[in-house]
Amino acid sequence: MTFAKSYEPGDYESDIYAAWEAAGIFEPTVPTVPTDDDGNGIDDREKITNSSTFSIVMPPPNANGNLHIGHGLTIALEDSLTRYYRLRGESTWYIPGADHAGFETWVVYEKELEKQGHTRFEYSRDDLYARVWDFVAKQRGNMELQLRALGASCAWDDLTFTLDENVIDRVYTTFEKMWNDGLIYRDEKLVNYCPKHRTAFADIEVEHKDEKGTLWDIEYKLAEDSDGPVHSLIVSTTRPETLFGDTAVAVNPEDKRYKSLIGKHVKLPLTDRTIPIIADEHADPEYGTGAVKITPAHDFDDFEVGERHQLERIKVISENGTMINVPNEYEGLTTTECRKKVLKDLKEAGLLRGEKKIEHSVGHCYKCGTVLEPMLKEQWFVDVAKLAKTAIVHLENDEIRFFPANKKSILINYYKGLKDWNISRQIPWGIAIPMFRKADDSATDEPDWIFDRRTNLREIEKAGVTYVRDEDTFDTWFSSSHWPIVCTDWTEENYNPYYPLNVMETGADILFAWVARMIMMGLYVTGEVPFKEVYLHGLVLDEHGKKMSKSKGNVINPMDLVTKYGSDAFRLGILRGRSAGMNQAFSENSVIAGRNLCNKLWNISRLVQSIVDKSEDSISDSYTTENMGEDWICREINDCLEQVAADMENYRFAEAVETIYSTIWDKYADWFLESQKLFRNTSLLKHTLEALLIALHPFAPFVTEVIWQNLSWADGFIATKKWPKSFEFDPISAENFENIRIIVSEARSTLAALGSANNAKKYDLLYDNDSLVEDNLLLIKALLKVPAINPLNGAPRGLRLALANHEVYLDVPEKAVNDYRDALTEKILSVGRELDALNLRMSNPNYVEKAPEHLVKETKDAITEKTALIARLKQQLELI
RNA sequence: GGAUCUUUAGCUCAGUUGGCUAGAGCGCACGAUUCACAUUCGUGAGGUCACUGGUUCGAAUCCAGUAAGAUCCACCA
Numbered sequence: 001m002t003f004a005k006s007y008e009p010g011d012y013e014s015d016i017y018a019a020w021e022a023a024g025i026f027e028p029t030v031p032t033v034p035t036d037d038d039g040n041g042i043d044d045r046e047k048i049t050n051s052s053t054f055s056i057v058m059p060p061p062n063a064n065g066n067l068h069i070g071h072g073l074t075i076a077l078e079d080s081l082t083r084y085y086r087l088r089g090e091s092t093w094y095i096p097g098a099d100h101a102g103f104e105t106w107v108v109y110e111k112e113l114e115k116q117g118h119t120r121f122e123y124s125r126d127d128l129y130a131r132v133w134d135f136v137a138k139q140r141g142n143m144e145l146q147l148r149a150l151g152a153s154c155a156w157d158d159l160t161f162t163l164d165e166n167v168i169d170r171v172y173t174t175f176e177k178m179w180n181d182g183l184i185y186r187d188e189k190l191v192n193y194c195p196k197h198r199t200a201f202a203d204i205e206v207e208h209k210d211e212k213g214t215l216w217d218i219e220y221k222l223a224e225d226s227d228g229p230v231h232s233l234i235v236s237t238t239r240p241e242t243l244f245g246d247t248a249v250a251v252n253p254e255d256k257r258y259k260s261l262i263g264k265h266v267k268l269p270l271t272d273r274t275i276p277i278i279a280d281e282h283a284d285p286e287y288g289t290g291a292v293k294i295t296p297a298h299d300f301d302d303f304e305v306g307e308r309h310q311l312e313r314i315k316v317i318s319e320n321g322t323m324i325n326v327p328n329e330y331e332g333l334t335t336t337e338c339r340k341k342v343l344k345d346l347k348e349a350g351l352l353r354g355e356k357k358i359e360h361s362v363g364h365c366y367k368c369g370t371v372l373e374p375m376l377k378e379q380w381f382v383d384v385a386k387l388a389k390t391a392i393v394h395l396e397n398d399e400i401r402f403f404p405a406n407k408k409s410i411l412i413n414y415y416k417g418l419k420d421w422n423i424s425r426q427i428p429w430g431i432a433i434p435m436f437r438k439a440d441d442s443a444t445d446e447p448d449w450i451f452d453r454r455t456n457l458r459e460i461e462k463a464g465v466t467y468v469r470d471e472d473t474f475d476t477w478f479s480s481s482h483w484p485i486v487c488t489d490w491t492e493e494n495y496n497p498y499y500p501l502n503v504m505e506t507g508a509d510i511l512f513a514w515v516a517r518m519i520m521m522g523l524y525v526t527g528e529v530p531f532k533e534v535y536l537h538g539l540v541l542d543e544h545g546k547k548m549s550k551s552k553g554n555v556i557n558p559m560d561l562v563t564k565y566g567s568d569a570f571r572l573g574i575l576r577g578r579s580a581g582m583n584q585a586f587s588e589n590s591v592i593a594g595r596n597l598c599n600k601l602w603n604i605s606r607l608v609q610s611i612v613d614k615s616e617d618s619i620s621d622s623y624t625t626e627n628m629g630e631d632w633i634c635r636e637i638n639d640c641l642e643q644v645a646a647d648m649e650n651y652r653f654a655e656a657v658e659t660i661y662s663t664i665w666d667k668y669a670d671w672f673l674e675s676q677k678l679f680r681n682t683s684l685l686k687h688t689l690e691a692l693l694i695a696l697h698p699f700a701p702f703v704t705e706v707i708w709q710n711l712s713w714a715d716g717f718i719a720t721k722k723w724p725k726s727f728e729f730d731p732i733s734a735e736n737f738e739n740i741r742i743i744v745s746e747a748r749s750t751l752a753a754l755g756s757a758n759n760a761k762k763y764d765l766l767y768d769n770d771s772l773v774e775d776n777l778l779l780i781k782a783l784l785k786v787p788a789i790n791p792l793n794g795a796p797r798g799l800r801l802a803l804a805n806h807e808v809y810l811d812v813p814e815k816a817v818n819d820y821r822d823a824l825t826e827k828i829l830s831v832g833r834e835l836d837a838l839n840l841r842m843s844n845p846n847y848v849e850k851a852p853e854h855l856v857k858e859t860k861d862a863i864t865e866k867t868a869l870i871a872r873l874k875q876q877l878e879l880i
Numbered sequence: 881g882g883a884u885c886u887u888u889a890g891c892u893c894a895g896u897u898g899g900c901u902a903g904a905g906c907g908c909a910c911g912a913u914u915c916a917c918a919u920u921c922g923u924g925a926g927g928u929c930a931c932u933g934g935u936u937c938g939a940a941u942c943c944a945g946u947a948a949g950a951u952c953c954a955c956c957a
Contacts, residue, residue: 748922
């Protein structure tokens with residue numbers, strides 16, 4: 001292959017990925033379990049602990065969805081880590097996943113059903129499960145192709161789908177253990193319920209929004225005669241339709257107005273029921289009239305009040321959102337219709353005493369936006385107290401490092417306030433809860449519920465008693481909390497070198513929903529934390545710093561960017577300027593900068609290859625440095641490699657990329673390669689180019705691999721090479737080159753200041769008594785592009801460069817020097833200001849006394865240098 | 881109501897335990913150009929580090945407060 005004039009990512013990327021995949025280089029090299037002679041797994045740690053491993057799991061994208069920009073960031077982060085540790089020689093295992101996305105997929109499928117004129121109620125649970133399975137199978141595959149396009153170097157053979165058998169098995173094993181440990185219980189509680197989707201949610205899934213609403217005042221007349229002035233209670237409510245479910249009115253025990261009424265009763269409007277007046281702290285004397293209706297079946301606070309006072313729970317709203325257990329004329333109305341009628345009837349009865357507009361927060365379904373109904377339902381709950389407590393102990397023991405670090409205490413706080421976890425969902429698309437209910441009431445000695453794995457059966461028989469399967473499925477977070485365990489094939493029997501994971505990388509927004517639960521579950525199942533480090537990324541915002549959303553129309557599709565600029569450019573661009581946990585704006589400019597870097601590297605390689613082609617040297621594994629530029633680039637590359645290693649250790653991706661970027665561009669291309677146009681050290685060129693390619697490979701895998709495949713001397717895949725060793729060089733020689741750079745830069749800057757009117761570039765350079773310049777005439781001439789460099793020979797003339805330690809002049813005519821007079825004066829003033837600042841510092845005895853020695857020395861040296869510089873510049877000014 | 885985070889150049893962001901003249905990319909201005917690259921090269925302009933106090937020899941950095949913005953948790957009859 002030869003190098004085209006510019007790098008066109010689209011011409012190579014898919015072939016390169018296919019070649020990697022065919023070569024099987026993404027598979028880990030150390031087995032998960034050592035085996036005995038019969039091929040059975042054994043617990044022989046000796047056999048595998050000698051090799052080091054790096055494991056990381058992919059937060060599974062929706063199996064039948066498309067990747068969004070957040071996935072793009074996720075892959076860029078995770079794959080950079082994976083490829084970096086692969087180059088560092090670890091047995092890396094990046095385990096890909098696909099999510100059945102229980103609720104999301106269900107919502108999509110249900111819409112599809114509706115389009116076809118059907119509803120879920122026409123089918124059995126098992127039918128629906130099979131239908132969604134087919135639906136997903138047909139849609140599947142897009143996201144896996146997109147992961148490949150992004151360059152994810154994951155072990156495809158080990159892809160885990162969240163409904164795989166081993167996942168379900170593990171989840172059932174855990175559930176059984178929890179059931180036996182008494183951590184699972186069934187209870188009738190209020191849950192957040194979406195009447196449209198007809199399923200309950202966990203607290204964490206509820207989306208609270210501030211909304212405008214109305215607060216109505218309703219009069220409840222006292223049932224008993226009263227001696228005092230009070231003959232009725234006014235209660236305030238935003239939900240008048242629930243009054244049929246009221247079983248008490250509460251007042252605050254300290255509220256003097258109502259003290260005498262406690263224990264008496266009121267008539268419930270529009271009904272013939274009377275309900276008691278109770279005393280409870282929940283009633284706030286300052287709010288409204290201080291009296292509050294209590295509806296235990298339809299309000300979370302009221303439920304708790306009801307618990308305290310053993311109030312009856314009357315359920316007046318059904319699962320489909322219509323009224324039940326209410327007077328005939330209201331029966332079957334929707335809640336909205338019922339509210340209207342109740343208000344109308346109250347008004348007619350003269351019991352509606354006022355209304356005002358308020359703003360309050362209301363729970364919504366995060367998918368369809370429907371207002372959630374607190375609904376009384378029997379559900380399975382996990383008693384989280386012990387799990388959370390254990391998790392806190394391990395976190396406080398610093399067994400997991402967090403990036404950003406403050407998330408640890410946030411998580412501990414969360415665990416402290418964690419309520420029991422509702423794991424039942426009324427959605428067919430998910431893992432069936434392996435519990436069966438006794439069908440025959442007469443078998444009184446048998447338990448009401450039994451655990452059984454045979455969830456493919458609707459009915460089972462045990463000890464002659466028939467049991468019917470619970471129709472519900474697990475909350476997807478219950479199964480995904482096992483993710484590190486199931487992906488690494490962790491088992492009770494054998495030591496697994498990939499568990500715990502080295503790092504869990506995911507979005508900061510699911511710290512509670514996912515990370516918190518993986519930690520609890522990992523500890524419960526394996527006794528170990530499931531990962532040693534957690535890196536949380538923030539949201540990718542649009543270019544103006546706003547959240548991306550379909551409704552705003554500001555969504556950026558990562559695949560469009562990959563097509564337009566290449567996968568590497570996208571990865572480099574999305575990593576730039578990003579740090580752990582921060583929401584950050586996306587900037588297409590950064591992707592463009594990434595694209596430019598790829599092209600730059602391509603052309604650097606093209607130049608190096610052309611030099612190698614012309615060279616008559618035989619290919620050699622060793623190198624020597626023969627001039628200053630070579631020593632200098634070795635020094636710079638060593639610094640770069642060290643810096644990148646430190647950055648990766650601390651998950652500072654943006655800094656790592658920045659470091660390599662400037663080493664490749666500002667140092668290697670701009671200075672070293674320019675100098676190599678004179679001195680052609682082919683074996684060093686090869687080694688240094690390889691080092692830079694390898695250093696960039698984790699972040700830009702495609703272009704580095706394409707170049708690698710193109711280089712005449714390189715073999716194998718760069719993806720599996722070893723991280724470069726540091727280069728040997730002469731530090732004094734390297735520092736000399738640094739001085740040449742300073743001279744050249746100063747000369748360029750002065751030439752530019754002389755301006756185009758003076759046709760600056762035709763001036764010669766003069767030097768006096770300066771061996772560094774004298775010994776490097778050719779190099780300086782090439783870098784500076786001046787016509788000639790000559791010894792001064794005689795009195796100073798032309799324009800002296802503002803260098804303290806070198807006597808170098810630009811051979812400009814007197815007129816041009818005069819034109820430069822103002823610039824020179826300004827320069828003297830500005831150096832003078834710096835000198836003043838330094839002198840001021842030294843004149844402070846506290847500084848000299850208390851600041852570290854090396855700083856004081858640096859200050860002294862700077863003063864000496866600047867003093868000399870000013871003297872020389874002033875001398876020059878006098879000459880003019 | 882509780883908590884966390886952010887505020888640095890026109891834009892998007894770095895700036896690790898306090899320490900040289902606060903940096904990068906993009907944008908802007910001026911200049912260059914056969915001979916790796918216009919996805920290029922060179923030079924430059926541009927910052928009261930949100931504000932007010934404090935600690936310190938020294939503060940963008942640490943502390944306290946104020947302002948603006950963002951996010952999360954809880955709750956609002």
